[in-house]
Amino acid sequence: MKSIQLSQVTKSFGVHDVIRPLDLEIEAGQFTVFVGPSGCGKSTLLRLIAGLEETTAGQIDIGGRDVTRLPPVDRDVAMVFQSYALYPHMSVGENIAFGLKIAGMPKAERVAKARETAATLKLEGLFDRKPKALSGGQRQRVAIGRAIVKNPSIFLFDEPLSNLDAELRVQMRQELVRLHQEVKATMIYVTHDQVEAMTMAEKIVVLRAGEIEQVGSPLELYENPRNMFVAGFIGSPKMNFLKGQVVACDNEAREISLDAFEGRKIQVSAKRGVGPLAVGQSVKVGVRPQHFQVDPDGPLSVTTSTIEALGNLTYLYADMGSDQLLCVETRGPGFRVGDALRLSVNPAEALIFDETGLRV
């Protein structure tokens, strides 16, 4: 269990800056998730921490010790790869014990340790099999076993579940959370799946184009996104963004006229405002699907174009022109495609963003 601190860490491949100067602190024992769209540098950041890539600039401390120039083996970390990276020519047992063998542990001892690890992962029966003869979930467990056996202070996972089917993914998610509670190590988990991030993380780091957009607990990010990117990235279905102008604002409430609704006005509570706002300013109003109400007296009129009925919930989609779909969460049946509906917005939940995307 060790803390990690990144100070002004930078990575470029040639002229291509993949990680911009970046500061981040991860507390000991925390389960941290890096999320962000594909290509934003999540894996690169993880590999920098692991020591598989060299930093271009900046410093990495693990457990208070500068490890910037140390090889992976001296950083007390273990990594689980997306492809599992099991050695195809070694059996499950040999795969798990390989790190110990390299470390010079005598054969009897390391086999015993590998067996013990395999047992905790319910892999006893497969100890002598080659990876080729395993299912996806079993391979995943071997990959995790290979990390556990080294008893590292820090676990690094790079999208470890993305090759599994949905059901297995949910199961493995819970197993990993349980593992975290048992071994009490610091864990960093990379994913581009925000559901995974929300369900597993104690702390989420949202990355975009090599920069940190926001750091916080899942709920913090959900409730208080710093900008449109985070607001749109966290939460499913996505938050709706409606373009408009500020008509009036005071300390209590803000009134916005919405372009897509012929200038109809909605009220937004100022309680969740974080910055100054001026009358006439162009803004975007962010409303999560569940913060609309179907309301015969509502100011916004839409026509449903698609319906997704999930049983407990129903998502209504309305075509807003220019490729934008408005998503509304409701309950119960009784909606049909082509229905004209009126909606109102829960004023306490809507968020306002300025033209640069920053929350105001």
Place this chain on the structure above:
Amino acid sequence: MLHTNRFGNLKYVLPALLVYTAFVLLPIIASIVLGFTEWGGIGMPKFVGLANYAALLSDPMFFKALRNTAVLMIFYVALPLCIGLALAAAISHIRPGERMALRMLYFMPYVMPSAVLGIIWRWLYNPIFGPLNQVLRAAGLGALALPWLGDFNFALPAVGMVATWYYVGFCMAIFMAGLQRIDASLFEAASLEGASGQQTFRYVTLPSLLPEIRIVLLLTIIASIKSYDLIFTMTRGGPANETLVSNLYMYQLGFELNRYGYASAVAVIGAIFILVVNGIVHRFLPTDGDSA
């Protein structure tokens, strides 16, 4: 893999590079240097500048060798290319098992030592008891039973035919692999549009095979410039230099006449030709669909 000393990593390449440098790279450099000297094999080479190259320009033997190579290209390049292409196209209609058996037979000469093949063909071509002339006589074509390798007009084509025999299977195998690479739906589309077999070949097959044609051209042209083993063992350049090629000339100049400087100049010219061909083929023929 990081954190390893980049100079320390040299230990992985040094043994290989040392052997390579000592027995390939240095001799290549020495050859270039030697080309600017006059040297009989003993004492110090005498620097003569470009004199060797100037002398080559007016050396009838050298031009004879170049002319022979040009003629040989018909047999090294043109015939294997055309026959190989035709065979590959024809063979694609045959079911796979049989196709592989045929390919194995056609390809066989290519894995054999060409020096030994030269010796074998010398015997096959033997004017008196060689099997070839026996066949011709038995077929009533006694007039055609020539002293092949000793004939001023036929020695070069006779040598060339052996090269064709050697390279046809190789070219065919490359084209067969190329045909497999081509999307089958392309042929189906062509046949739907009512293209005849010939039209399909002209407008679909041939353009799709451009990468393979390029590589066959490259390899066979280089082989024709390098040609040495076969000719050395079949004719040694005779009769009367009718089958002399530049590498053979280099051998004679160096190891028979001890004119090592001049011989090196011939060798260098040959290597330059090869580099130039490499450059031309890579630059001017369209790559079209990466086959590599």
Place this chain on the structure above:
Amino acid sequence: MNTRKPADQLMRAVLWLFAILTVAPFALLVLTSLKSREDLLAGAFVLPARPHFENYVSAWVDGLFGTYFLNSVIVVVPVIVLSVVLGTLCGFAFAFLKLPGKPLLFGMLLVGMMVPTEAFIIPLYYEFRWLGLINTYWALILPQVGMSIPFVTLFMTSAMRQLPKDLVDAAVADGASPFRVLRYVIVPLLGPAASTMTLFLFIWTWNEFMIPLILVQDDARRTLPIGMLFFQGKYTIDIPILTAGAVITLLPIIIVYFFFQRKFIQGLTAGAVK
């Protein structure tokens, strides 16, 4: 494909005819090697009264083909081992490690791939005279290894680059030094590439002509192709024994070819297209 079945059948017959003509010289070779000199006079295509296996004994013993054969083996084996080992080490560094002046080193190797042996055989001859190694196995082995190294290196580099990169990273994360990554993770996965390379090196070395022709003049050190060339000069036309020698020379290649023909043809043609 089409309905023109008879035409297809005709084409098939023609293809087989040409195929048989292509390998006819080899069949004729074997046939002749089993004849006595008297049998020869009856015509090239006439079967001998009985097979004269003693031709092979004569070729092996009196024709020194036994010696040549042994020499070929003594040269081929170390060439393969040295080339594969050195080329693999070198290819590993090119594929995964940082090296000073990597592009330059790579360019250096490419030179050797393009320049034919003939272009540097004269300095090579004098180099070996200077080393006092003319007429030794070293003269046959070392230049052959030197010429093979660029091919093996490039081939191994590209084979290693095709391995999943995560495997190497995983081993590094497991604490393996570069050499151990090579030893425990990469080498065990390179079996197919190494066997292809072994086949090629076998053929190239077994068939090599220029190097043994120039660097060795002692009959006791000659390899099969050169031995055959000089046998032909030594005895005026003892065709049955000459052909028996040729069969001895070609047989190992034919056997290897029959067993690995698929790998061979694919390797040689794919290698060419690259």
